Amino acid sequence: MIDEFAKQYLHGDLREVREEMVGKLDGLGEYDIRRPLTATGTNLLGLVKHLTLTEARYFGEIFGRPYPEPLLRWDDLSVRGTDMWATEHETREDIVAAYRRAWEHADATITELAVDAPGHVPWWPRPDVKLFNILVHVLTETNRHAGHADILREQLDGAVATDGHRDAEFWAVRRAAVERAAKAVADPQ
Template structure:
């Protein structure tokens, strides 16, 4: 994949997509260059693994995209199964999770490129962690930056714990 600045224009829409992509890339690169076992390992007291973070981030992005599109999410799960989103299933690999995220990324970029305005809004389902009002596409992109940045920090710690590789090394 080309560096984001080579493929996204510098207007507001492009700038927001660039920041989302930078945080996506921060998670993805932490999970690459190690074995599947290392990517699935939990080297800290946390239940988090690098492969699980990749899966979670991809599913979160898909969920936000489907809410913005006002479509059903084909990968939704029951609330009590939320933790399954942080672990690869028996038929999943890090490579399949990364490929899935590539597809979600392309869908998100196409959606954002095609939406008439970043001010376009969509409703959220009732949940204590969601705003009570409709949110804009702009808000969604900023939320993805926040979500991915949090998990990029987790990924940095996990990777350094696995093999000593530092994020800015």
């Protein structure tokens, strides 16, 4: 049986990774948090905006607790993907504030419902779920995007998620070792 401990554990991890996501914006200018850093346009502020919709939707309508602000419709193909980037009219402050409001709504759902509370995700092949399923799904989604954000941030200014015991020299030595190994395989002599 899934118990309260599992719910609290997953919720705690979600709270931590949310803060990490917002922290990836710290110290960067407006252009750098918005600019496309991959061929598909992935960018830091867009990841935060996307996770806002993710939390608002999954911890809202799935459990009959609609989010109090307008959301893009999940079944409207004309808006699909627009949650992955910020327009010039959307500010960093507005997007981060919206993400924090989505947290509050999600946290209320998580706190008030039992871990085995039923929900319904109409776009999933097996739409009948429990709060546990959604906690795992949103935590997985948030961690996936936190990994993207780690790489994007490292590309922008070299900032890395670290345990605080490794400096630039450590990473330079590590990178050189990885490069040597790759070259040895690419050009064996």
